[in-house]
Amino acid sequence: MATIKEVAKLAGVSVATVSRVLNDSGYVGAESRKKVEQAIEELEFYPNEVARSLFQKKSKLIGLLLPDIANPFFPLLAKGAEDAVNQLGYSLILGNVQDDVEKEEEYLKIFEQNNIAGVLSAVQGSSKRLKNIPLVNLDRVESFEQYAVHTNDYQGGMLAAQAMADRDPKQVVIMVGPKEVPGSFERLAGSIQIFKERDIAYHLFQTTSFRLEDTDETVELFFKEHPNADSVVASNDVYALAIMREAVKRGINIPDELQIIGYDDMPFSRLTYPGLSTIAQPAYEIGYKGAQLLCNCIENKPVKTKRIQLPVELVLRESLREKVEHE
Amino acid sequence: MATIKEVAKLAGVSVATVSRVLNDSGYVGAESRKKVEQAIEELEFYPNEVARSLFQKKSKLIGLLLPDIANPFFPLLAKGAEDAVNQLGYSLILGNVQDDVEKEEEYLKIFEQNNIAGVLSAVQGSSKRLKNIPLVNLDRVESFEQYAVHTNDYQGGMLAAQAMADRDPKQVVIMVGPKEVPGSFERLAGSIQIFKERDIAYHLFQTTSFRLEDTDETVELFFKEHPNADSVVASNDVYALAIMREAVKRGINIPDELQIIGYDDMPFSRLTYPGLSTIAQPAYEIGYKGAQLLCNCIENKPVKTKRIQLPVELVLRESLREKVEHE
DNA sequence: TTCTATTGTGTAACCGATTACACAAACATA
DNA sequence: TATGTTTGTGTAATCGGTTACACAATAGAA
Incomplete structure (x- = not known):
């Protein structure tokens, strides 16, 4: 890799001039500019980011913290972030x-x-140690002063419960996500509000993690605790599918004997049959918008809102029964 | 963030001595070492990797090239790579x-x-421009001189075809992955060998991408071209599931009227019912072993083999019919 | 014409680490 | 005791950029 010195030498100017051309800063004569550009071309020069970063105390790198990339929600989010950032x-x-x-x-x-320029975090407490490094929370919201892109979990919980309530549920079980995940509580609250309003009884089932490895165990436990469940509001699509699979395996008809709604709308939730009804979270968007927000912070551009809330959406597929009108 | 200079000052030594303590290099007196360690502790000092990287012309960063992180094969691979590298x-x-x-x-x-230390690449031609930077190919093999961790695609193709051939197939369709993906050809060859040996007729169906967005279109085309297919060797799990879904939707019984085998064994392939039979690729392992191999190259440690081949494995679930013996 | 503002360029310090080299002290060997 | 080796430490150069500052040349204003 050629260095700025070599470029300077070939162009017959000083490194300062080359740097000015590179950064379009300060004054550069037309003559010099041309010579420098030619030299850059000839040497296929591109600046070393490490050196730049050392001086500026700020690199062109952004840290992305994910709870678990194997959880299918996060690759999508990462893709969105990557696209924007790139x-x-x-x-x-x-x-x-x-x-x-x-x-x-x-x-x-x-x-x-x-010398990271900023952090995108989809995990809990990342804000502590960072002093002057901007951070944007993704999906999970920490405190109200922080930058964040998130969805309305309360509304999501309501939407899911509403969809269920509209479909003559007999034995409702709400799966509650891990306590550490702030959204879980919101969703639950939203769902409960609806069921209370509609005067529908429900049971709760607490899951302890969102990790993919723990599904089997959780599903087994679920059926043990709630063998008569007929309407399940699942805490995410993975659990929803896992329960659906176990149900079908046991000969329980979906959705007639057991209807279920997931959360997230993972790419593969539409690949099953019956297709999973679910609350769609815009994972890609969260990543994309979050990255944009972060970059604006990094570059001290004006930021309209510290918190961006994206809508969730009910996606109906075959895992819910027909809607009952006039209720 | 404290610098080495501040540590030196606090410890009453020169920066060189601090550096020697940090890197356990050269001679350091017991007295000095203790003072430096105390200073480091007191200032919560940790060295700036950018400065280090500038001097060494080599950072502690590894580039990971993925074709598409939304394709569920790659997050797993990335996770393996991340674990090892970390x-x-x-x-x-x-x-x-x-x-x-x-x-x-x-x-x-x-x-x-x-100043990346090395590259892990799951995409095609990455080797061109890199001069002295070690590169390990993941999953896809380029040329025989290159470092690579991969699976035996030929064998995978054979396994899939064998599983099918053992189950009384009437109308076989082999989905062939995109031409640019080297493994596709190998798998096809493996499958064809088996069907030829067993004297079973087959049709080919060419897919043009492995991208998640293109499945719907592809599946539609598939059913148009092969409405009577009864045994499908799919090019990956996503397509397999997509076809399964469409089939069930059309009232085609799986596996009695249409049996199918996938490729990859994605985490969610066991979450459907019928569960998808498939050829399991050790995505996590590929990433993990690849990263280990790369790091050995980077650190000039002795490397036993440039190419690591990991086994694939037939995973039987419900999407294939019962095996017919005595054939 | 003279003075100031603008433009153009180079020199050198700097970012925060590593390390070659010089030098001194302590120790071992002859 | 003289000499060589080992040990311990500091000074300064270096990595490849950016930029403050000095200075010169030119342009514009008075």
């Missing part, structure tokens, strides 16, 4: 945290060591 | 290439600009 001249350092606080801390340290 | 003190820069050659080139440039 368009704006940044790149992502991937921090897969596996719901492990230590690993999260470790990554925040690594980020700092690399 | 254990060895490196971090990943995510390069999601979207099957776009330009974006790939762009990322390779970005990687160079960041």
Whole structure:
């Protein structure tokens, strides 16, 4: 890789002039500019970001913290973030945290060591150690002063419950996501409100993690605790599908004997039959908008709102029964 | 963030001594070492990787090139890579290439600009521009001199075809993956060998991409071209599930009227019912082993084999009929 | 014409680490 | 005791950029 010195030499100017051409800063004569551009072309020069980053104390790298990239919600989010970030001249350092606080801390340290320009975080407490590094929370909201892109979990919980309530549920079970996930509580509250309003009884089933490895166990437990469930509001699509599978396996007809609604609208939720009805979360958008917001912060551009709320949406497929009118 | 200078001052030594303590290099007196360690502790100092990287012309970052992170094969691979790399003190820069050659080139440039230590690539031609940067190909094999971790696609193709051939297929259709994906051809060859040996007729159906967005279109085309297919060897799980869904929707019984086998064993392939029979690719392992191999190259450690081949495995679920013996 | 403002360019310090080299002290060996 | 080796430490150069500052040349204003 050629350096700025070599370019300067070939162009017959000083490194300062080359740098000015590169950054379009300060005054550069037409003559010099041309010579420098030619030299750059000839040497196929492109500046070393490490050197730049050292001086500026700020790199073109953005840290992306994910709870678990194997959870199908996050690749989509990552893709959105990557697209946005890439368009704006940044790149992502991937921090897969596996719901492990230590690993999260470790990554925040690594980020700092690399003069990261900002952090996109879909995990809990990332804000602590970072001093002057902008951070945007994705999906999960920490506190109200922080930047965040998220969805209305309360509304999502309501939508799911509403869809269920409209379909003559007999034995409702609401799966509640892990306590540490702030959204879980909101969703639950939304669902409960609807069921209370409609005067429909419900049971709760607490899941302890969103990790893909734990589904089998959880599903087994679910059927043990709620063998007569006829209407399930699941905490995400993975659990919904897992329950659906187990149900079909047991010869329970979906949706006649057991109807179910998921949460997220994972890409593969429409690949099953019966297709999973679910609350669609705009994972890609969350990543994309979050990255845009972060880049605006990084570059001190005016930011309209610190918090962007994206809508969720009911997606009806075959896992819910026909809607009962006049209720 | 404290610097090495501040540590030196607090400890009453020179920066060189601090550096020696940090890197356990050269001679350091017991007295000095203790003072430095105390200062480090007191200032919560950790070295700036950017400065280190500038001098060494080599960072602790590894580039990860993926064709499409939304394709569920790759998050798993990424997770494996991340786990390994992280254990060895490196971090990943995510390069999601979207099957776009330009974006790939762009990322390779970005990687160079960041003094990347090495590249893990699951995309085609990444080797061109890199001069002295080690690269390990994941899943896809380019040429025989290159480092790679991959599976035996030929064998995979055979396994899939064998499973099918053992189950009294009447109308076989083999879905062939995109031509650009080297493995596709191998798998096809493996499958064809089996069907030829068994004297079973088959049709081919060419898919043009592995991108998640294109499934609907492809499945529609598939049923138009092969309405009477009774045994499908799919090019991956996503297509297999998509076809299964469409079939069930059309009232075609799985597996009695149409049996199907996928490829990959995605996490959600076991969440459907009927569960998808498939050829399991060790995506996580590919990433993990690939990252280990790369790190060994980077650190000039002895490498036993340039190419690691991992086994694939037939996973039987409900999408295939019962095996017919005595054939 | 003279003075100031604008334009153009180079020199050198700087970012925060690593390390070659010089030098001194302590130790071992002859 | 003289000499060589090992140990310990600091100074300064270096990595590849950016930019403050100095200075010169030119243009414009008075």
